[in-house]
Amino acid sequence: MARAWKFGDDLDTDQILPGRYAPFMTGQDKFHAYAFHDARPEFATTVKPGDVLVGGDNFGCGSSREYAVAALKVHGIGGVVAKSFARIFFRNCINLGIPVLESADAADLVADGDDVTLDLVAGRLRTPCGAATLRPLPRFAQEILSAGGVVSYLRAHGDFPALD
Amino acid sequence: MTAKTLAEKILSRSSGRDVRAGDLAIVPVSRVMVHDSVIDAVMAGMKALGKERVWDTERVCVFVDHAAPAPTPVVADSHRVLREWVRGQRIATFYDAGEGVCHQIMVEDGFCEPGTVIVGSDSHSNSYGSVGAFGAGMGATDIAVALALGRTWLRVPESIKVQFVGQLRPGVTWKDAITKVVGEVGTDGARYACVEFHGVGSLPQGDRITLSGMSTEMGAKAGIVVDTPEAPEWLHPDADASYTRVVRVDLDALEPQVAVPPRVDQVVDVSAVAGTAVDIVFLGSCTNGRLVDMRQVVQLLRGRRIAPEVRLEVVPASRRQFEDALADGTIAALSRAGAVVGASGCGPCLGRQGGVLAGAEICLSTANRNYKGRMGSPEASIYIGSPYVAAVAALTGVIDDPRPFLEADEESFDLLVAHRRRSRPAVGAASARAGDRARELVGAVPIRTSPQVFGMEVED
Ligand code: SF4
Numbered sequence: 211m212a213r214a215w216k217f218g219d220d221l222d223t224d225q226i227l228p229g230r231y232a233p234f235m236t237g238q239d240k241f242h243a244y245a246f247h248d249a250r251p252e253f254a255t256t257v258k259p260g261d262v263l264v265g266g267d268n269f270g271c272g273s274s275r276e277y278a279v280a281a282l283k284v285h286g287i288g289g290v291v292a293k294s295f296a297r298i299f300f301r302n303c304i305n306l307g308i309p310v311l312e313s314a315d316a317a318d319l320v321a322d323g324d325d326v327t328l329d330l331v332a333g334r335l336r337t338p339c340g341a342a343t344l345r346p347l348p349r350f351a352q353e354i355l356s357a358g359g360v361v362s363y364l365r366a367h368g369d370f371p372a373l374d
Numbered sequence: 375m376t377a378k379t380l381a382e383k384i385l386s387r388s389s390g391r392d393v394r395a396g397d398l399a400i401v402p403v404s405r406v407m408v409h410d411s412v413i414d415a416v417m418a419g420m421k422a423l424g425k426e427r428v429w430d431t432e433r434v435c436v437f438v439d440h441a442a443p444a445p446t447p448v449v450a451d452s453h454r455v456l457r458e459w460v461r462g463q464r465i466a467t468f469y470d471a472g473e474g475v476c477h478q479i480m481v482e483d484g485f486c487e488p489g490t491v492i493v494g495s496d497s498h499s500n501s502y503g504s505v506g507a508f509g510a511g512m513g514a515t516d517i518a519v520a521l522a523l524g525r526t527w528l529r530v531p532e533s534i535k536v537q538f539v540g541q542l543r544p545g546v547t548w549k550d551a552i553t554k555v556v557g558e559v560g561t562d563g564a565r566y567a568c569v570e571f572h573g574v575g576s577l578p579q580g581d582r583i584t585l586s587g588m589s590t591e592m593g594a595k596a597g598i599v600v601d602t603p604e605a606p607e608w609l610h611p612d613a614d615a616s617y618t619r620v621v622r623v624d625l626d627a628l629e630p631q632v633a634v635p636p637r638v639d640q641v642v643d644v645s646a647v648a649g650t651a652v653d654i655v656f657l658g659s660c661t662n663g664r665l666v667d668m669r670q671v672v673q674l675l676r677g678r679r680i681a682p683e684v685r686l687e688v689v690p691a692s693r694r695q696f697e698d699a700l701a702d703g704t705i706a707a708l709s710r711a712g713a714v715v716g717a718s719g720c721g722p723c724l725g726r727q728g729g730v731l732a733g734a735e736i737c738l739s740t741a742n743r744n745y746k747g748r749m750g751s752p753e754a755s756i757y758i759g760s761p762y763v764a765a766v767a768a769l770t771g772v773i774d775d776p777r778p779f780l781e782a783d784e785e786s787f788d789l790l791v792a793h794r795r796r797s798r799p800a801v802g803a804a805s806a807r808a809g810d811r812a813r814e815l816v817g818a819v820p821i822r823t824s825p826q827v828f829g830m831e832v833e834d
Contacts, residue, residue: 220562229747233415268562271593272745273497276415276513297566297595298497298513305515350398350527360519361422370400370527373391 216322222272259286270299307359316342377612407494419518429524442471445727474692503598504582540626557641564592575601658689659741674765689721770794
């Protein structure tokens with residue numbers, strides 16, 4: 211069981227990690243403490259490893275700053291489920307090993323604070339109001355994710371996963 | 375179905391497979407562009423990969439442009455580290471502070487081979503589509519991987535076709551045309567997509583950079599101009615290629631456009647915001663910091679000085695643009711008009727150095743982004759417009775349609791300027807608000823440790 215953190219449409223990277231708390235402003239060891247600093251001040255102190263972020267359309271839009279995703283990674287976020295994702299955020303998540311999954315119905319089923327279970331094998335997000343369907347990721351992305359990100363994948367295999 | 379879009383053609387050719395929108399592709403990159411604001415993360419990424427050297431020292435282009443010359447000791451230090459890295463890696467192509475904005479130089483100095491894939495550590499790497507390259511912005515880990523392997527993975531994007539028809543009228547520019555498109559499509563309307571610009575292949579390179587670069591403002595992965603003079607024969611979308619959307623822009627009917635803060639897709643005809651007071655005008659950026667843009671401002675100023683209440687910041691997009699503008703007297707004319715001319719680079723476009731905005735200030739910028747805090751204080755407002763609109767704002771202190779100024783004879787020109795200057799709303803209120811806000815911030819937190827006060831934003 212994990213807690214769901216619910217967000218709306220167009221959640222931008224500035225809300226995930228305001229630019230003024232970028233690692234070079236605050237330090238590599240501290241910047242994650244400012245995750246959702248303005249949007250959800252209680253987030254950084256109460257989030258637990260495995261918690262799931264649930265959002266609407268265009269999740270992670272805005273700048274290409276990877277450290278927004280890095281902050282989520284440090285907090286051990288179990289996955290992000292949204293109606294759709296901004297492209298740079300999406301690939302940054304895969305690269306850093308955070309499951310990112312599109313779901314047409316998750317946002318409608320989940321309320322903030324719900325107990326949810328992200329079942330990547332079954333492709334479901336189980337919620338108190340029923341199970342949301344997750345769109346399967348390409349095998350290429352799954353392989354990178356299961357290695358824990360592109361860096362670990364490349365260290366282990368020396369090249370990208372094969373495309374089928 | 376065999377017809378292909380430009381993106382499908384380029385990515386099929388580079389990957390050596392027949393790929394379609396939605397497929398994944400692994401492609402070699404012809405260049406990797408890296409700039410100063412992400413170098414630490416890129417170096418860390420390469421280290422994590424266990425890679426000591428870049429894959430090809432001839433194919434990496436490094437720039438110091440985002441906060442250059444260095445505004446603080448911290449930034450200066452990171453520039454120093456970057457220079458050492460460039461030397462240690464024996465990277466052939468390095469442009470230090472003052473040489474200009476990465477994207478301008480990438481195109482101007484011929485680093486963007488048409489029909490190839492180029493990745494950059496900056497979201498406006500789409501600019502390389504101005505000469506027919508598939509340029510895409512990526513995060514630090516992606517850039518580190520591309521530097522290490524010389525390859526990247528991509529999802530082949532769907533494409534949106536933007537068809538320009540007709541002719542721009544005098545006083546209306548390609549900046550107005552692309553701002554109109556951004557307004558129509560919205561900031562996420564081209565998400566994951568490649569925007570193809572049709573009907574503009576023969577434009578001067580600079581105008582094409584304005585178009586391609588601003589495809590980023592619609593969330594696009596790439597923005598490619600079709601049928602440029604640089605493009606090889608094969609680089610042409612098939613007539614029956616499939617597009618998720620076609621946007622037609624009638625240039626004959628186009629008015630000067632302004633993007634109203636804090637959204638770049640909140641776009642109106644200039645008349646809708648005419649009379650808005652402006653405190654500072656920024657002429658520069660990879661979008662509109664070239665000689666032609668500076669000339670348009672000089673053309674409109676007609677030797678007059680800017681309004682006493684206004685500052686005009688000019689930052690040429692590259693040293694070449696700067697030197698051309700020096701040679702033909704454009705810089706002298708801007709200086710005589712009261713402009714501050716900064717070192718070629720990003721300048722205040724991203725609010726890190728060289729004329730950042732105070733709280734409650736209103737800026738008219740020729741750049742591409744106007745979200746809260748982009749150019750300094752989050753309390754400031756940024757209107758985006760063409761160089762002509764910028765020139766009027768500098769001259770009169772208000773936003774206005776540039777065309778009457780361009781058309782007026784000498785005598786009515788001065789009357790028009792005087793009239794507009796008198797109409798400028800009192801800014802006392804705004805200034806007082808800015809002062810209060812500053813005091814509030816200083817009172818609330820010790821100024822030295824308050825990131826809010828410095829509000830530095832990374833352009834990524
Ligand atoms: S948009 Fe501004 S900050 Fe970004 S590359 Fe262009 S000039 Fe530099």
